[in-house]
Amino acid sequence: MADVGAKSSTNFIKEIIDADLKVGKNEGRVHTRFPPEPNGYLHLGHAKSICLNFGLAIEYGGLCNLRFDDTNPTKEEPEYVESIIGDIKWLGFDWGDRLFYASSYFDQLYEFAVKLIKHGKAYVCDLSAEEIRKTRGTLTAPGTNSPFRDRTPEENLDLFERMRAGEFPDGSRVLRAKIDMASGNLNMRDPVMYRILRASHHRTGDKWCIYPTYDFTHGQSDSIEGITHSICTLEFEAHRPLYDWYVEALGIHHPQQIEFAPLNLSHTVLSKRKLLRLVAEGCVGGWDDPRMPTISGMRRRGYTPEAVRAFCERIGVAKRESLVDTALLEHCVREDLNRRAPRVMAVIRPLRVVIDNYPEGQVEELEAINNPEDPAQGTREVPFSRVLYVEQDDFREDPPGKFFRLSPGREVRLRYAYYITCVDVVKDAATGDVIELHCTYDPETRGGWAPDGRKVKGTLHWVSAEHALDGEVRLYDHLFTKPDPVDVEGADWLSNLNPRSLEVLTGCKFEPSLAGAKPGYRCQFERQGYFCADKDSSGKSLVFNRTVSLRDTWAKIEKTQAGR
């Protein structure tokens, strides 16, 4: 966590803040906020915004609030606020005692509306939603004024109070800002400020039957909190003139809104709506499915907050829309886990190996290094015996060129153990599949070194059969086959779902030191990747999620060989 708030590279937002500070704007304060709507789980795109907002506050010695923009009771739930709070904490950020809700400002927002009505800047409109849409005009044609646009402030005040009192049915009237129906910016064509909605709110219950729209709430909420820099994504750029109009008309503190490009990640989707659809339609196991780019999904998969933060730092902040390669995220995870995760041996696709000349019943405890990147993590003992398991991929009856692993007659090293030579191959009579190997070991090579100095090209991981722990391993691949899943003509983006995004392996064999691994425990399965114990683990059977594979040079070689 030492790198939280570490000095980061520059970006256009910092330049704006630096310029503001230089001229003494906002009394030298820097106060940001992260304003999620509690209607879904946070994802990596939010992480980018969180790192930006909280990071800026830390870097400039300012503050960052957490505020829930809960203005639509029909879509918001306490479950979501809980998950959001947990996710931000997990990422490593702290908002002190500044946890706010836009709904706490409902009374004040109401007074703001009254003030605009009194100033003749807002009016109650009886048009239906459909009629409002029709009179809004189009992108190229101006809209037409509502027939209710010129009601007197007195009449508007009366109507608005009665709206609040519940005298009118849902959707029958709205309060609108009186701006300009001919504006080139559609957001300025008398936008709706309040709607009648009889829905119970997760915070205010049934106190209100009218709710302010996001557009009438967001800017003023920032203003109320004294936010100096309101950082948001590009799609709100066209709303900025409206937010400016409201705070100017109200004569209240004017935060400066700055927009940046939202994150897009290859082979996945980053939009609450799309993620919700994946969950709702059962494409994944839930919001925290390890394939999901949600914070909870990444956490379950084994990503570290440090890696996520490093990623957010490296992608930078700009206004240009982009599609970041998932490979960068994976690199950040490997980089972090490489120096922290303890190594362990696990065979995920077991092939039985009998060491013919090893004494029956004999067991040796061999010393293994926990993390070559960090000597402080020490060593452990791993049991070795006559019957072992090695990876099926580590044996080829007919080895291709550059294949350094086991094959008939070839000698390889078993990590931390002995050199072994394959002397026989047992096959299933019916299928022809290799089901067992017979090898001999060289007693002189204990620990993995040959006294005569002879070298072997390959080193294999292994697990002693009688000591092995059983369990399941879940391998994950991209959720979508295309880098940009939404890039579909006519088709549904779900058609780009990767049918092989999840591969479940059972009958996996783990070294005994993994006994009792708690959910969330992260380690490296040597030569394979980083894994994280899943919450589905039980004392009887372990379940590991593959966070990310190790870089696999052999796979690349094999691929280019196949390509020839």
Place this chain on the structure above:
RNA sequence: UGGGGCGUCGUCAAGCGGUAAGACACAGGAUUUUGGAUCCUGCAUUCGGAGGUUCGAAUCCUCCCGCCCCAGCCA
């Protein structure tokens, strides 16, 4: 066709009139009891295009082209 943005290496991204940072990816090589890690090396004579200003432009001006967002009583 209205308004608002954006266009620099395969992907992100610095650059702010003085002659194209860095990262990921990729390709070589060294090293290695993880074909991991680490370490070297290479990788935009060019900045969407065309003109112009200037001794000098990715940076300034003009025009053009392309992409994105906005017509929820969603956020």
